[in-house]
Amino acid sequence: MGLRHAAAGVTGLLVAAGLGLLAGLLGADDQFWLRAGVFAACTLGPACGLGWLLFVAGRTGPDAVAHxxxxxxxxxxxxxxxxxxxxxxxxxxxxxxxxxxxxxxxxxxxxxxxxxxxxxxxxxxxxxxxxxxxx
Known part of the structure; x- marks a missing residue:
């Protein structure tokens, strides 16, 4: 696992945490951490996919498929x-x-x-x- 994979994972975690915190702040009741945790967990997969697209996709080495x-x-x-x-x-x-x-x-x-x-x-x-x- 290289630096690109680590950057993709960190990006995914940061994006998911940011979206979770934003959702927690926008809530009307006092369940900030519950809402933030649920939103962060739900967006973790797509956020890691975004990190993979930004840092890993298309850059996997000389054996990457050209087409x-x-x-x-x-x-x-x-x-x-x-x-x-x-x-x-x-x-x-x-x-x-x-x-x-x-x-x-x-x-x-x-x-x-x-x-x-x-x-x-x-x-x-x-x-x-x-x-x-x-x-």
């Missing part, structure tokens, strides 16, 4: 996303048909949440299957 779109993981992602899109179109059409025929009223947020969860799960399963099959 990331040519990696096998990227090809798996493309295939998984394309298959998931088709699955979402089929499921969306079936749900739309069922709702039209039965005249059932469902909140749009419920339907959209279901489609997003289905899409994320579908891509994750397809990626795992492709990774197992072709690795």
């Amino acid at each position: 990331p779109e040519e990696t096998v993981e990227h090809l798996w992602w493309q295939r998984s996303a394309a298959g998931s899109f088709l699955d979402l179109m089929v499921v969306g059409g079936l749900v739309l048909t069922a709702l039209s025929v039965t005249d059932l009223r469902v909140d749009a947020a419920t339907v959209l949440t279901g489609l997003v969860v289905l899409g994320l799960g579908d891509v994750a399963v397809r990626m795992a299957v492709l990774g197992r099959r072709e690795a």
Whole structure:
């Protein structure tokens, strides 16, 4: 682990702590530390990702891939996303048909949440299957 990785980690911790403190200060009640801790914990992952993008990404040494779109993981992602899109179109059409025929009223947020969860799960399963099959 080099200096770039340490800088990425420190950046992530500082950004998350800053966002947590800001959220704690903006609260109306007296639960400053609870709010600050929860926000810092929730933003730690994305903040570390920001640090990684700033200090590590694209600078991993001479064996770094010049064209990331040519990696096998990227090809798996493309295939998984394309298959998931088709699955979402089929499921969306079936749900739309069922709702039209039965005249059932469902909140749009419920339907959209279901489609997003289905899409994320579908891509994750397809990626795992492709990774197992072709690795």
